[in-house]
Amino acid sequence: MNPFTAWFALFFAAVFTQNILLTNYLGMCPFLGASREIKTSFGLGAAVVFVMTFTTPLNWILYHRLLIPLGLEYLGLIVFICLIAAFTQLIELVIERVSDALYASLGIFLPLITVNCAILGASLFMVARSYTFLQTTAYGFGGGLGWMLAILAMAGIRQRIAKNRLPRGLEGAGIALIIAGLMAMAFTGFTGITAPS
Amino acid sequence: MKTAARRLFLENLGANNPVFAQVLGICSTLAVTNRVRNTVVMSLGVIFTLTAANLIVSLLRRHIPARVRMMSEVLIIATFVLLFDILLRAFSPEISRQLGPYVGLIITNCIIMGRAEAFALSHPPGLSALDGLSSGLGYAYVLLLIATIREILGAGTFLEMRVLGEGWMPWTLLAMAPGAFFVLALLVWILKGWVLARPAAEGSPS
């Protein structure tokens, strides 16, 4: 299998069959709490895509080119989260200076991203699954895109049912979880499509 | 002081429960709720981190500069998570292997950060530690409920011991992601709708 197909297969898997939110349960808090409107979800999703696409490969470099040669892999967790925090802060500063519009639609979500389990999770899974650098780029980008897809779908559905009456206790998180479960089931259908190993 | 402590403790288990009242922090543990044993270990990790981090943040609360407040909290939480991970890998390698990267994800568990911000920064150490402990326990029992349902019905075992007969066809859906969402939704519905006995405010943290 040529490298392009391999990259695309992993990318496809990261978006659909191994969706970081619906299969690995990562990034749930904003998913359940902030997914009522498509507009906010889009901003949040875009922020996640941006941060995940860059921090995962950056963490790969830090892990494989700095921590391992020094025998400090056990500090991986702290290093990853520091990089994510630093990167998010930096990007927030840059966006704030560069474009008000971009800041309003994306920048305000950035502080939330630091504690989004999905971002850190992507880096941790990258280590656990021993991905190469190329695989990491596919996984980081695909993972973020998959997360955004899930939250957009969730927001779309919730906007649709916003006027409906729900059983007491099911409003808010309850119905969001059921929707998530149904979406997870739907996404499982994608696992029938695989690329050769 | 004693009654305040007791009220705090009970609140965190019930009305202010991090999982079904505030819907926080499920990410890191939901993945391991298909096995009760793994959930027990993860919950211990969360309780340990919550209590210790709350304690330290509270002790340092007058010294942390405002600008680096979140960063400092993250560092303190990360330390305890790492300590837990290291201890687990040394003394329970089998479970550490099964939990994989999810132990590290305790850092991003919103409850820990949430309690540090909302409570530990403005309360004395003793009470903060208690808050951490009780929030952790409140979190733990809900997840253990989920895990019990998922393991018994999804695999026919409880704590790795077979409880349903060999002929039991496991409800594999419960062992997969959708199962976790549905079981949690069910529990949230029951606990929120009946225990709290009034229409709950939508997803807002108390």
Place this chain on the structure above:
Amino acid sequence: MTPLRQTSFRNRLAPVLFVTLLSALLIAVVSAAHLITRPVVERNRTRYLQRAVLEAAGWTVPASSSQMEALFESRARLVPEAPDAPFAVVQDPGGRDDRLVFLETGRGLWGPIQAAVAFSSLDGAMAGIAFVAHNETPGLGARIEEPAFRRQFIGKRPPLALSSSASTGSPNPSEMDGLTGATITSQGVRDLINRAAQRVRPDIKSATPTAPEMLLER
């Protein structure tokens, strides 16, 4: 009212200093814990590997670590590293067969699967398999660790193909049963076994398909 200079210091330098000191302290604590537990972790890893090697070779390994280590000492011999060489040669419980145990890695759903695959030196058939490391889902892919799944490989002759029949326990020595709901994991196991077999007898062609194919989840 503090003079401007002092405010500037307090605003800029103090936070950086604080975070640096805090980080240094916390990293020190974590490093100490890591160093203290490192020998234990290493020993666990070695024991785990030894246990897997013994199990693959057909032994019922005693639960106690010291007994397991004694067994390994007496019956197993590590082989010096060389391409295609086995990891260890282990005497079988019957005492008549030297089993060649290879460490091989395959690709599972959630990451690499590492296994110890044992072959009989008498007739080249598989003697057993034991899993060293994997990331598969408990209750689904992780069931490859169960004795019921591993038992089927005794006597099989790779290259193996996944059995397409619904019933389990195919007597065909070239077929293996997969795990329901864990197709990718099963394929990973199949591929690593076939690769290990290639190291025993290089003339066996690998059964891994090279053309893209659409596979249906069972």
